[in-house]
Amino acid sequence: MIKAGIIVFPGSNCDRDAEFALNSCGFETEYIWHDYDNILKYDFIFIPGGFSYGDYLRAGALAKFSPVMKHVEKFAIEKKGLIMGVCNGFQILTETGMLPGALSKNTSLKFICKDVDVNVESFETPFTKYIEKKKLRLPIAHSEGNFKIEKKDIELIKDKVAFKYVENPNGSYEDIAGIFNKNLNILGMMPHPERNSVKTLGNGDGAYIFLSIRRYLEDAKNN
Amino acid sequence: MKSFKFEVLISLKKGILDPQGSATEKVLKRLNYPVNSVRFGKNIELTVNEETEEKALKIVNEIADKLLSNPVLEKYEIKLLSTEVLA
Amino acid sequence: MKSFKFEVLISLKKGILDPQGSATEKVLKRLNYPVNSVRFGKNIELTVNEETEEKALKIVNEIADKLLSNPVLEKYEIKLLSTEVLA
Amino acid sequence: MQKTINPEVLSTQLGLNSYEYKLIKERLGREPNELEVYLFSAQWSEHCGYKHSKTLIKTLPITIEDENAGYVKIDDTAIVFKVESHNHPSAVEPYQGAATGIGGIVRDVLAMGARPIALLDSLRFGPLTDPKSKHLFEGVVSGISGYGNSIGVPTVAGETSFDETYSTNPLINVMCVGTAKEDELTSSKSAQHNKLFAYVGSKTGRDGIHGASFASKELSGEDERSSVQVGDPFSEKNLIEATLEIAALQGVLACQDMGAAGFLSSSSEMADKGNLGCILNLENVPVREENMQPWEIMLSESQERMLFLIEPGWEAEVERIAKKYFLDFAIVGKTTYEKKMKLYMNEKELCNVPIKLLVNAPQLYVKSEVPGYFYVHRARKYPEITTNSRRILLDLLKHPNITNKKWVFEQYDYKVGTNTVITPGKADASVLWIKGNHKGIAVTIDGNGLYTFLDPYEGSRNIVYEAARNLIAVGAKPLGITDNMNFGNPENSTVRWQFEQSIKGIGSACRELETPVTGGNVSFYNESETEAIYPTPVIGMVGEVSDLKKTMTMDFKFPSDKVYLVGK
Numbered sequence: 001m002i003k004a005g006i007i008v009f010p011g012s013n014c015d016r017d018a019e020f021a022l023n024s025c026g027f028e029t030e031y032i033w034h035d036y037d038n039i040l041k042y043d044f045i046f047i048p049g050g051f052s053y054g055d056y057l058r059a060g061a062l063a064k065f066s067p068v069m070k071h072v073e074k075f076a077i078e079k080k081g082l083i084m085g086v087c088n089g090f091q092i093l094t095e096t097g098m099l100p101g102a103l104s105k106n107t108s109l110k111f112i113c114k115d116v117d118v119n120v121e122s123f124e125t126p127f128t129k130y131i132e133k134k135k136l137r138l139p140i141a142h143s144e145g146n147f148k149i150e151k152k153d154i155e156l157i158k159d160k161v162a163f164k165y166v167e168n169p170n171g172s173y174e175d176i177a178g179i180f181n182k183n184l185n186i187l188g189m190m191p192h193p194e195r196n197s198v199k200t201l202g203n204g205d206g207a208y209i210f211l212s213i214r215r216y217l218e219d220a221k222n223n
Numbered sequence: 224m225k226s227f228k229f230e231v232l233i234s235l236k237k238g239i240l241d242p243q244g245s246a247t248e249k250v251l252k253r254l255n256y257p258v259n260s261v262r263f264g265k266n267i268e269l270t271v272n273e274e275t276e277e278k279a280l281k282i283v284n285e286i287a288d289k290l291l292s293n294p295v296l297e298k299y300e301i302k303l304l305s306t307e308v309l310a
Numbered sequence: 311m312k313s314f315k316f317e318v319l320i321s322l323k324k325g326i327l328d329p330q331g332s333a334t335e336k337v338l339k340r341l342n343y344p345v346n347s348v349r350f351g352k353n354i355e356l357t358v359n360e361e362t363e364e365k366a367l368k369i370v371n372e373i374a375d376k377l378l379s380n381p382v383l384e385k386y387e388i389k390l391l392s393t394e395v396l397a
Numbered sequence: 398m399q400k401t402i403n404p405e406v407l408s409t410q411l412g413l414n415s416y417e418y419k420l421i422k423e424r425l426g427r428e429p430n431e432l433e434v435y436l437f438s439a440q441w442s443e444h445c446g447y448k449h450s451k452t453l454i455k456t457l458p459i460t461i462e463d464e465n466a467g468y469v470k471i472d473d474t475a476i477v478f479k480v481e482s483h484n485h486p487s488a489v490e491p492y493q494g495a496a497t498g499i500g501g502i503v504r505d506v507l508a509m510g511a512r513p514i515a516l517l518d519s520l521r522f523g524p525l526t527d528p529k530s531k532h533l534f535e536g537v538v539s540g541i542s543g544y545g546n547s548i549g550v551p552t553v554a555g556e557t558s559f560d561e562t563y564s565t566n567p568l569i570n571v572m573c574v575g576t577a578k579e580d581e582l583t584s585s586k587s588a589q590h591n592k593l594f595a596y597v598g599s600k601t602g603r604d605g606i607h608g609a610s611f612a613s614k615e616l617s618g619e620d621e622r623s624s625v626q627v628g629d630p631f632s633e634k635n636l637i638e639a640t641l642e643i644a645a646l647q648g649v650l651a652c653q654d655m656g657a658a659g660f661l662s663s664s665s666e667m668a669d670k671g672n673l674g675c676i677l678n679l680e681n682v683p684v685r686e687e688n689m690q691p692w693e694i695m696l697s698e699s700q701e702r703m704l705f706l707i708e709p710g711w712e713a714e715v716e717r718i719a720k721k722y723f724l725d726f727a728i729v730g731k732t733t734y735e736k737k738m739k740l741y742m743n744e745k746e747l748c749n750v751p752i753k754l755l756v757n758a759p760q761l762y763v764k765s766e767v768p769g770y771f772y773v774h775r776a777r778k779y780p781e782i783t784t785n786s787r788r789i790l791l792d793l794l795k796h797p798n799i800t801n802k803k804w805v806f807e808q809y810d811y812k813v814g815t816n817t818v819i820t821p822g823k824a825d826a827s828v829l830w831i832k833g834n835h836k837g838i839a840v841t842i843d844g845n846g847l848y849t850f851l852d853p854y855e856g857s858r859n860i861v862y863e864a865a866r867n868l869i870a871v872g873a874k875p876l877g878i879t880d881n882m883n884f885g886n887p888e889n890s891t892v893r894w895q896f897e898q899s900i901k902g903i904g905s906a907c908r909e910l911e912t913p914v915t916g917g918n919v920s921f922y923n924e925s926e927t928e929a930i931y932p933t934p935v936i937g938m939v940g941e942v943s944d945l946k947k948t949m950t951m952d953f954k955f956p957s958d959k960v961y962l963v964g965k
């Protein structure tokens with residue numbers, strides 16, 4: 001079985017949702033408390049949404065100092081598997097510098113909770129390889145999802161955009177809803193695939209992403 | 224006509240809980256920084272076009288009181304940063 | 311040992327849109343205030359216990375850089391507000 | 398040095414009447430000291446003592462008494478739910494008032510050992526054309542959004558309406574729903590003596606002091622600054638997780654949140670419900686500010702605090718969990734066989750009063766009187782409609798009370814927890830999934846101030862029925878209700894009548910529908926500048942969806958479908 005570790009910070013609140021979605025998509029899961037200070041032995045690391053440390057200061061800013069984050073960085077550098085951060089998880093990944101850019105306040109200055117359509121921008125990645133649809137319907141729920149990037153870093157996201165909003169809800173640069181890192185082993189995104197991973201909760205589109213990840217990891221294991 | 228640049232500093236009244244400050248302090252202490260009494264405030268810069276400093280200050284006072292601060296929880300302070308004569 | 315009280319002022323970099331500032335400016339203009347260039351920043355007060363001002367400042371600089379500000383969006387400024395000798 | 402104040406003078410200032418003061422003196426056999434006067438005034442305030450309402454509330458078909466919240470069952474899952482008002486705090490500071498309202502009701506459900514899974518909000522303001530009402534409305538919505546979203550409990554349904562009557566006194570009622578296995582529920586009763594009170598949560602500050610008596614006084618428009626409590630959703634989220642972990646420990650006997658009159662009411666009520674007394678050591682209470690007086694520590698309404706009763710020997714385990722979640726921990730007292738409440742500060746005895754006396758506020762009786770308006774309105778004829786109906790329909794659809802409430806609920810995270818199967822806006826009730834099962838919980842909250850004003854009995858009955866209809870419309874069977882009674886000054890004979898009639902109406906509708914009242918809340922002294930607000934009972938109802946595949950939403954499904962009108 002593909003083994004996923006779900007990192008839980010004080011204030012995370014989509015950890016249990018992630019567990020449910022990953023289990024429904026055939027992953028074995030374990031929670032990893034943010035204090036964990038050891039090598040991460042997993043195939044997949046999931047950083048869930050929520051309000052780590054209350055999102056005080058800035059979303060994701062305080063979480064990056066939790067001991068486990070050093071090991072997440074190592075996991076990425078040593079290419080031990082795939083890493084995915086959703087919503088607050090994405091914010092934490094940009095705060096640590098593992099992904100470029102930053103997520104600032106929505107232009108409406110308000111929290112937005114609704115379902116949006118996103119286009120899959122690249123199918124040539126572990127996270128999207130097996131997605132059988134161009135457009136996915138996914139819930140968003142955030143007040144700081146407005147993706148910004150410095151001019152000098154724009155080069156870094158060239159060909160590394162994972163998803164774009166069909167209708168930009170928050171002012172994000174270039175309608176960006178999610179990006180990959182240079183090595184294509186980290187994905188950060190604002191929409192919540194784990195909230196639409198089974199049909200009871202919507203059309204189930206979120207499952208495509210998790211199933212793609214699982215199949216990719218299984219292929220890698222079998223080779 | 225002149226343009227006056229002001230800074231309005233807004234801080235929480237004494238005794239009012241500052242959840243942001245205390246969470247930040249807890250993290251800093253865990254990282255072993257010798258840090259105490261972390262308190263968050265807001266800082267707003269704006270310019271006012273008026274004839275005299277007095278008039279401009281009156282306006283900023285009004286804005287700070289009625290719009291920028293929440294008098295139930297916060298207090299404010301105003302500083303003049305610079306003055307420019309408009310053509 | 312001394313206790314140094316600092317203020318860290320965090321503001322958005324030039325060129326970064328300040329939605330809060332522009333929303334406030336619009337409201338103020340609608341109310342006919344002669345106000346321009348409203349920008350919001352954060353202001354954080356904290357004390358550091360250290361032997362010398364130099365060491366204390368180094369710590370605050372580190373904290374401001376690594377924790378209090380996000381270099382993609384923000385810049386910061388540090389001011390020493392007061393010093394107290396600890397018993 | 399502190400000035401000593403004559404206790405009788407102080408008691409008047411704190412809102413006790415002379416009859417109540419005499420009663421205290423008589424039963425103590427001496428003058429109460431200053432601290433004791435503070436304790437009685439808080440515990441005997443309307444907010445804690447229910448002195449104008451207890452006897453009437455007892456006439457409702459209540460299933461569970463003396464606990465933080467009641468519950469109904471779907472199979473072996475207990476659905477714990479309760480509604481609470483934060484009207485007065487929100488009028489002073491809408492953001493924090495609403496935020497702390499959410500915090501309080503979540504802790505009520507949490508204290509039962511249930512995981513909070515949904516929030517509902519019932520909001521009433523003055524017309525939006527009034528900038529003050531607009532400010533309150535926007536502040537309240539962002540407060541609920543800011544706090545509720547952060548703690549990860551979805552706000553799944555609610556109602557929003559506007560009327561002159563609420564211009565200076567908005568109504569902010571919030572309801573929380575939680576679930577637990579029935580045998581995992583925790584009690585708030587302490588059954589044995591010599592057990593320890595463990596304090597877990599944020600530090601105690603001076604916030605909300607007087608809140609309990611403040612909530613029971615008419616808004617005076619004076620400077621109420623000292624009463625404002627600030628919510629810390631990060632600590633609340635930590636408290637949720639910590640409480641659920643602690644409540645599961647074998648050595649934990651009871652739990653109660655520190656709500657109105659904080660430490661005082663939680664400790665005294667826990668002890669009294671178990672027919673015991675208690676000793677508290679105030680020097681151990683974690684405080685946020687220097688030089689806090691004993692009465693301030695006892696009455697503080699600082700948020701995000703919980704009191705547990707634990708078996709000696711379990712301190713370290715509870716402390717470990719508290720620390721894991723960045724929360725303060727302290728042993729602050731114990732239960733005693735002797736039915737007294739005794740307070741100590743550094744071994745000095747500060748207070749020694751019979752606990753039954755303190756906890757059971759004397760009931761007050763006010764004569765009710767049917768107001769003239771009731772007959773006047775009843776005699777009125779339906780007005781003739783002269784304007785064209787198309788115009789009326791369009792005006793109605795535009796009206797803020799009827800128009801789409803997306804602006805409100807899109808600021809709420811209504812999906813976190815991934816249980817929300819029917820989301821707000823899709824139907825008149827929302828439906829939550831009980832995972833591991835094909836069943837669901839349907840929830841709704843309703844009120845109608847105008848109806849209950851015109852006829853408090855029929856109007857209140859109608860609200861219970863409306864709530865039931867909302868549930869039936871999504872395919873659920875109503876199981877139980879919680880009620881929030883928002884009324885004016887209970888010493889007024891018209892208000893008294895409205896209250897009596899309303900309770901009767903709710904009671905009879907509940908008996909007819911066989912939906913028990915599992916708990917509720919009373920908010921008096923809701924007054925506009927000149928008179929009481931419309932009497933506004935608000936009903937929260939939960940129901941069972943036996944098969945999630947068989948729910949129904951209100952959108953038309955296909956172009957050629959027929960539309961039927963059923964009923965009269």
Ligand SMILES: Nc1ncnc2c1ncn2[C@@H]1O[C@H](COP(=O)(O)OP(=O)(O)O)[C@@H](O)[C@H]1O
Binds near residue numbers: 557798800802825
């Ligand atoms: N304050 C609120 N919070 C959350 N949801 C709300 C709020 N106000 C209205 N809603 C949602 O909007 C929808 C329509 O509400 P409303 O127009 O009051 O319905 P009703 O037809 O029951 O009167 C419902 O799904 C309701 O739950």
